[in-house]
Amino acid sequence: xxxxxxxxxxxxxxxxxxxxxxxxxxxxxxxxxxxxxxxxxxxxxxxxxxxxxxxxxxxxxxxxxxxxxxxxxxxxxxxxxxxxxxxxxxxxxxxxxxxxxxxxxxxxxxxxxxxxxxxxxxxxxxxxxxxxxxxxxxxxxxxxxxxxxxxxxxxxxxxxxxxxxxx
Numbered sequence: 001x002x003x004x005x006x007x008x009x010x011x012x013x014x015x016x017x018x019x020x021x022x023x024x025x026x027x028x029x030x031x032x033x034x035x036x037x038x039x040x041x042x043x044x045x046x047x048x049x050x051x052x053x054x055x056x057x058x059x060x061x062x063x064x065x066x067x068x069x070x071x072x073x074x075x076x077x078x079x080x081x082x083x084x085x086x087x088x089x090x091x092x093x094x095x096x097x098x099x100x101x102x103x104x105x106x107x108x109x110x111x112x113x114x115x116x117x118x119x120x121x122x123x124x125x126x127x128x129x130x131x132x133x134x135x136x137x138x139x140x141x142x143x144x145x146x147x148x149x150x151x152x153x154x155x156x157x158x159x160x161x162x163x164x165x166x167x
Contacts, residue, residue, distance in 0.1 A: 052134045061126040061127040061165055062120075069121040071166040078111030079162045099150030101139035104155070108136055113128055121166075128165060132158045 045156055063069075089100045108129075117125055135155045142148040 003075055010076060037141055052138060053130065053150060055131070055154070055157055055161065057097055057127050057131045057158075058161060061124050063165065064121065068163075068167040069124055071121065071125065072114075072116050074114035075111055075125065076162075076166065077115065078114070079159055082107050083156070083159050086152065086159070089151065091148065092145070094145055094148060096153065097139060097142045097145065100152070101136060101142065104136050108133065124165065128162060130157070 085100065085103050085107065089103075090096050091100065112129070115122070115125070132155065134136065135151055135158060139148065139151045142151060
């Protein structure tokens with residue numbers, strides 16, 4: 001009887017230690033997954049800030065059966081006003097870029113408020129506007145003239161492409 005009890009006690013110890021090892025391994029795997037996920041999100045954020053200046057939205061936007069989308073006049077005027085602001089702006093200092101960013105942001109906000117577009121044309125306008133909004137937000141946070149110049153160049157390319165997709 002004692003042998004049976006001792007044997008059962010030893011088996012219980014062995015089984016519980018094996019079970020703890022499995023728990024430790026599972027916890028390690030979870031921690032590894034969390035670390036991988038954190039690194040992935042960090043890389044994604046870095047990639048997003050770098051790609052925010054790109055114009056990958058042009059790969060996503062669609063045409064209206066090969067034709068340009070009909071846009072409301074307020075939207076077209078807003079885009080043209082922003083292009084005019086850029087062409088007339090002095091961009092020698094960080095403050096110049098920040099001032100322009102504030103003007104562009106105000107005009108962009110008005111454009112969004114005045115938009116009356118509906119359906120697929122409206123959906124595609126958002127494909128155009130979303131990166132523009134991100135770029136203007138980046139310009140609002142400009143810390144160097146080089147950063148301001150690079151961001152403004154991307155904003156200008158974004159705005160100039162408007163007429164390729166909307167009329």
